[in-house]
Amino acid sequence: QQPVQSPQAVILREGEDAVINCSSSKALYSVHWYRQKHGEAPVFLMILLKGGEQKGHEKISASFNEKKQQSSLYLTASQLSYSGTYFCAPYYGGSQGNLIFGKGTKLSVKP
Amino acid sequence: DSGVTQTPKHLITATGQRVTLRCSPRSGDLSVYWYQQSLDQGLQFLIQYYNGEERAKGNILERFSAQQFPDLHSELNLSSLELGDSALYFCASSARPQMGTDTQYFGPGTRLTVL
Numbered sequence: 486q487q488p489v490q491s492p493q494a495v496i497l498r499e500g501e502d503a504v505i506n507c508s509s510s511k512a513l514y515s516v517h518w519y520r521q522k523h524g525e526a527p528v529f530l531m532i533l534l535k536g537g538e539q540k541g542h543e544k545i546s547a548s549f550n551e552k553k554q555q556s557s558l559y560l561t562a563s564q565l566s567y568s569g570t571y572f573c574a575p576y577y578g579g580s581q582g583n584l585i586f587g588k589g590t591k592l593s594v595k596p
Numbered sequence: 597d598s599g600v601t602q603t604p605k606h607l608i609t610a611t612g613q614r615v616t617l618r619c620s621p622r623s624g625d626l627s628v629y630w631y632q633q634s635l636d637q638g639l640q641f642l643i644q645y646y647n648g649e650e651r652a653k654g655n656i657l658e659r660f661s662a663q664q665f666p667d668l669h670s671e672l673n674l675s676s677l678e679l680g681d682s683a684l685y686f687c688a689s690s691a692r693p694q695m696g697t698d699t700q701y702f703g704p705g706t707r708l709t710v711l
Contacts, residue, residue, distance in 0.1 A: 487638075515696045515697060517700075519702075525704070526598065526686060526702035526703060526704050526705055527639070527686070527702045528598075528702070529699050529700060529701065529702075532697065532699065534697065572639065574639075576695060576696035583641040583644070583652050583654045583695055584641055584695060585641070586638055586639040586640070588638050589638070
């Protein structure tokens with residue numbers, strides 16, 4: 486039940502916006518978002534719980550559509566520091582009681 | 597710096613050998629998680645311990661085992677190593693046992709190379 490992330494890669498200029506989508510084939514209890522820079526550890530961005538809750542982190546926000554079983558990450562006015570690979574990690578609960586990471590979306594922000 | 601420490605940073609060994617990876621969680625965190633990250637499999641959850649007890653199990657091979665000690669540090673033991681075990685191994689920690697709602701903080705990782 487690995488989630489599907491799209492796009493796989495995106496190149497932005499500084500100041501541009503981007504949306505990263507994460508779709509699941511089954512009902513989600515929560516969705517976690519992480520960013521990983523090359524050679525470094527994943528860094529926590531936010532958790533969204535079912536109920537359509539939207540959370541924000543600096544200029545990065547996200548939404549969770551329980552009905553559509555998907556989450557989206559919004560990056561506005563991107564900065565060079567936003568470059569990295571973004572992972573969504575749904576939590577399904579029950580017998581799948583662990584985070585299942587997507588394959589990631591590689592974001593490159595150019596000056 | 598997440599506050600999670602892992603040693604060693606790099607490990608090079610031969611097939612058939614056994615290695616131990618060590619992790620110290622953030623101060624106050626009771627949960628420890630182990631993940632494997634490889635190019636073909638991505639980031640995969642292996643196992644979680646909470647306050648010394650196994651809490652959740654993922655795609656952990658039988659050749660791998662882990663434990664969490666009374667001082668809350670954790671060790672991941674990998675035995676009968678194969679070439680395919682070469683990967684980055686991350687440890688993460690969180691305050692509570694509920695994986696779905698708790699923030700996980702990742703350590704810097706141990707890069708294992710099996711020759």
